[in-house]
Amino acid sequence: xxxxxxxxxxxxxxxxxxxxxxxxxxxxxxxxxxxxxxxxxxxxxxxxxxxxxxxxxxxxxxxxxxxxxxxxxxxxxxxxxxxxxxxxxxxxxxxxxxxxxxxxxxxxxxx
Amino acid sequence: xxxxxxxxxxxxxxxxxxxxxxxxxxxxxxxxxxxxxxxxxxxxxxxxxxxxxxxxxxxxxxxxxxxxxxxxxxxxxxxxxxxxxxxxxxxxxxxxxxxxxxxxxxxxxxxxxxxxxx
Numbered sequence: 129x130x131x132x133x134x135x136x137x138x139x140x141x142x143x144x145x146x147x148x149x150x151x152x153x154x155x156x157x158x159x160x161x162x163x164x165x166x167x168x169x170x171x172x173x174x175x176x177x178x179x180x181x182x183x184x185x186x187x188x189x190x191x192x193x194x195x196x197x198x199x200x201x202x203x204x205x206x207x208x209x210x211x212x213x214x215x216x217x218x219x220x221x222x223x224x225x226x227x228x229x230x231x232x233x234x235x236x237x238x239x
Numbered sequence: 240x241x242x243x244x245x246x247x248x249x250x251x252x253x254x255x256x257x258x259x260x261x262x263x264x265x266x267x268x269x270x271x272x273x274x275x276x277x278x279x280x281x282x283x284x285x286x287x288x289x290x291x292x293x294x295x296x297x298x299x300x301x302x303x304x305x306x307x308x309x310x311x312x313x314x315x316x317x318x319x320x321x322x323x324x325x326x327x328x329x330x331x332x333x334x335x336x337x338x339x340x341x342x343x344x345x346x347x348x349x350x351x352x353x354x355x356x357x
Contacts, residue, residue, distance in 0.1 A: 171349050
């Protein structure tokens with residue numbers, strides 16, 4: 129499984145756009161990139177998943193460059209409730225897939 | 240959307256007792272479930288992979304006799320912490336894999352169980 133590297137923490141203010149970048153230099157051809165959000169004392173929650181280029185849903189966008197060695201989770205206009213830990217995971221979506229979590233990025237949104 | 244129910248959400252027990260944690264997939268069948276533990280301010284650590292109808296696969300360093308996993312049906316996996324000790328106190332999280340044929344659509348997580356061993 130490709131190892132991921134993320135910033136340990138980030139600070140932001142309400143209303144700003146937050147971009148969290150994840151490095152995965154050893155990503156394999158059949159690996160997908162998935163981002164999860166975790167609040168204290170809760171299980172992780174799926175945010176977004178992609179393979180290449182750009183993916184957008186109602187809560188976030190995911191930008192993946194052509195070489196796929198990194199990805200950026202973009203959260204538009206964050207609010208206090210977006211304060212959480214964000215995990216970037218990389219792996220194949222087949223029967224052997226098991227999620228191995230890295231250290232994650234602790235995002236603090238200030239008023 | 241798919242929901243994974245984990246119970247109990249919090250348990251306090253005496254040292255030496257056993258504790259069972261249940262993980263249910265409510266609206267889909269999960270042939271595979273995963274169990275994680277998480278210490279404060281740390282990431283999730285995969286403990287084991289639970290496969291319906293077969294023995295669980297444990298990650299290196301996880302004692303299989305200490306953490307008993309049973310996946311007797313397509314919607315239920317249980318983790319039993321046997322003879323619990325204070326160092327077993329942690330946040331335990333399960334996840335269930337929803338598959339479409341050979342490919343995984345998504346992994347869904349339970350809300351976690353906070354175990355405190357006195």
